[in-house]
Amino acid sequence: MRYLIIGNSAAGIFAAETIRGLDPQGRITMISKENTVPYSRCLTSYYLGREIPAERMYIRNTDFYEALGIEFLGDTAVQVEAGERRVLTQSGRVVPYDKLLIATGAAPVRPPLEGMDLEGVFQLRTLEDAQAIVRYAEEDRREEENGDAEQETERVQEVVVIGAGLVGLKAAHGLHERGLKVTVVEFADQIMPQSLDTTAAQIIQRVLESHGYRLILQEKVVKIQGRPSTDGRQAVSGVVLSSGERISCRMVVMAVGVRPETGLVAGSSMAVKQGIIVNERMETSLQDVYAAGDVAEGYDFLWASLRINALWPVATSQGVVAGCNMTGLKREHEGSMSLNSADFYGVGVISAGILHPREEHEQVLSFLEPRRNQYRRLVLREGRLVGMLIVGEVRGAGVLTGLIRKKAKVGETVREWLKGSGGHPAYVPGRERGGV
Amino acid sequence: MKRIYFRVEYCDGCRACETVCRERHSGSRVLFMDREEEPVSSARITVERQGGTYWAVVCQHCAEAPCVGACMTGAMQYGDEGEVIHRVDRCVGCWMCVMVCPFGAVLPQPEERKAAKCDCCAGERRPACVAACSRQALWYGSPEEFEEKTAGDGHALSHYR
Numbered sequence: 009m010r011y012l013i014i015g016n017s018a019a020g021i022f023a024a025e026t027i028r029g030l031d032p033q034g035r036i037t038m039i040s041k042e043n044t045v046p047y048s049r050c051l052t053s054y055y056l057g058r059e060i061p062a063e064r065m066y067i068r069n070t071d072f073y074e075a076l077g078i079e080f081l082g083d084t085a086v087q088v089e090a091g092e093r094r095v096l097t098q099s100g101r102v103v104p105y106d107k108l109l110i111a112t113g114a115a116p117v118r119p120p121l122e123g124m125d126l127e128g129v130f131q132l133r134t135l136e137d138a139q140a141i142v143r144y145a146e147e148d149r150r151e152e153e154n155g156d157a158e159q160e161t162e163r164v165q166e167v168v169v170i171g172a173g174l175v176g177l178k179a180a181h182g183l184h185e186r187g188l189k190v191t192v193v194e195f196a197d198q199i200m201p202q203s204l205d206t207t208a209a210q211i212i213q214r215v216l217e218s219h220g221y222r223l224i225l226q227e228k229v230v231k232i233q234g235r236p237s238t239d240g241r242q243a244v245s246g247v248v249l250s251s252g253e254r255i256s257c258r259m260v261v262m263a264v265g266v267r268p269e270t271g272l273v274a275g276s277s278m279a280v281k282q283g284i285i286v287n288e289r290m291e292t293s294l295q296d297v298y299a300a301g302d303v304a305e306g307y308d309f310l311w312a313s314l315r316i317n318a319l320w321p322v323a324t325s326q327g328v329v330a331g332c333n334m335t336g337l338k339r340e341h342e343g344s345m346s347l348n349s350a351d352f353y354g355v356g357v358i359s360a361g362i363l364h365p366r367e368e369h370e371q372v373l374s375f376l377e378p379r380r381n382q383y384r385r386l387v388l389r390e391g392r393l394v395g396m397l398i399v400g401e402v403r404g405a406g407v408l409t410g411l412i413r414k415k416a417k418v419g420e421t422v423r424e425w426l427k428g429s430g431g432h433p434a435y436v437p438g439r440e441r442g443g444v
Numbered sequence: 445m446k447r448i449y450f451r452v453e454y455c456d457g458c459r460a461c462e463t464v465c466r467e468r469h470s471g472s473r474v475l476f477m478d479r480e481e482e483p484v485s486s487a488r489i490t491v492e493r494q495g496g497t498y499w500a501v502v503c504q505h506c507a508e509a510p511c512v513g514a515c516m517t518g519a520m521q522y523g524d525e526g527e528v529i530h531r532v533d534r535c536v537g538c539w540m541c542v543m544v545c546p547f548g549a550v551l552p553q554p555e556e557r558k559a560a561k562c563d564c565c566a567g568e569r570r571p572a573c574v575a576a577c578s579r580q581a582l583w584y585g586s587p588e589e590f591e592e593k594t595a596g597d598g599h600a601l602s603h604y605r
Contacts, residue, residue, distance in 0.1 A: 051517060060536060064534065067534075320540065321540065349538055349543040350539075351537055351539060354555075358539060358542070358543045401552075402539050402542055404548035405543050406541075406543055406544050406546055407545075407547070409544055432501060434492070435492030435501075
């Protein structure tokens with residue numbers, strides 16, 4: 009059996025390991041334009057902030073491919089020809105397969121903004137992106153050290169991050185840890201609009217502001233301004249907001265979302281909405297072609313519809329299911345849900361599922377202790393947990409995630425826990441024994 | 445693979461397991477000195493009370509562990525016997541594992557920015573908590589051994605609900 013996996017991030021790695029575990033003899037080929045040992049994209053901001061050294065980005069041993077007997081091609085897959093069971097690559101390779109997994113992930117959205125092509129405009133997705141940011145920041149600093157005093161007044165150690173989603177804020181955090189002055193501009197009326205409600209967003213905003221971040225909400229960057237740089241190109245000198253305000257900065261990081269990398273199936277008959285549509289076995293609409301991870305649009309069991317949850321745990325679990333089915337072992341994915349976790353200066357944030365009730369029969373229970381940065385919010389649908397949000401002490405959050413998954417009825421214990429008793433949401437002291 | 449079993453009927457909530465776990469995972473490994481350490485070590489097994497009943501919460505070393513799938517740094521991994529090991533040096537404290545552990549057995553350590561969980565006292569014959577459990581509510585062994593031991597026992601395994 010010839011397995012071909014396109015992509016070497018979360019879904020690709022977990023699929024490859026699963027396949028190798030089930031089929032020791034099968035021939036596995038992996039193609040990725042990132043010619044590297046598997047690393048974690050989620051760690052790029054930690055690397056940026058010098059919180060981890062570069063080598064810790066790699067989440068598998070350096071002999072990963074050899075140890076699993078994988079043929080690795082550092083190449084870009086440009087077209088899937090499912091009829092011929094082969095994949096064409098940029099360098100002209102024709103790679104045949106019996107079972108194909110598309111795990112190409114997603115790419116940052118590049119909005120059509122004036123000044124996008126200036127030197128100093130970055131995105132943060134790949135290791136290469138992170139390294140480019142580091143290089144630029146270091147160069148900039150050197151330039152400043154060598155510059156004379158007059159010029160120095162023009163040089164601003166400031167960076168503007170566009171977008172205050174999780175990626176934008178993590179990028180901001182990394183840059184702030186590097187010693188840069190960070191401004192984040194967000195179009196919505198709160199930070200992390202996808203994964204937090206207003207109350208939680210305000211708590212995190214206060215935490216970030218107390219560390220010196222500037223957060224600008226309900227504003228758009230309308231233009232990135234340039235200045236002549238040393239090498240004759242135009243480099244970033246500032247941004248102009250919709251309010252007319254100008255913020256001078258040396259660097260802009262775009263973090264306005266990602267889009268599935270479906271280019272290699274464009275023009276084929278494969279069913280694609282936003283992402284490649286997959287069923288519970290991670291099969292696409294074409295025979296022997298599977299998709300998993302950020303590129304796949306699979307079933308969200310809370311929304312009861314197709315939805316892309318571009319998240320690490322979703323990608324790994326889809327990769328495992330795809331890997332099983334590719335070897336012939338039938339496995340079904342239970343469906344995904346939105347799940348996010350982060351920590352900002354010791355204030356943890358975890359959110360899962362549906363945060364904003366849509367229907368009348370949905371009920372919200374919440375508990376807020378602003379001085380301790382503690383906030384808990386549960387969304388119930390007919391007595392069953394469908395969403396949760398915890399700020400502050402996050403211990404036991406997984407119990408609630410588990411309850412959402414199991415569609416369990418929520419009893420007194422969770423309600424008691426909500427009211428601020430510390431510890432474990434499944435057990436609350438002093439109550440009679442009963443269901444959670 | 446051997447794992448730690450808990451029989452709720454036998455537990456009287458003495459919390460000896462918590463104490464020795466904390467000691468075992470401290471720098472000095474001496475009970476009366478570990479409180480002086482910075483940061484203070486913490487137990488990876490916790491005893492939760494609900495009404496008159498006590499429950500030990502500890503890593504179940506799941507066969508297909510949500511924490512391993514959620515860990516974005518490769519810190520949570522399967523060991524050679526299928527046990528779940530936590531490579532602390534790789535952990536960055538993102539709490540993804542905390543977010544998905546349905547047992548609440550992965551504990552955030554905010555001061556260290558690291559998660560912590562049971563390692564079955566790696567390298568030792570018997571985990572410290574099991575050795576310290578005078579009522580044998582905690583028990584260590586393979587699933588087969590455990591079934592054999594509890595066969596005919598009036599108390600069936602009352603696992604987490």
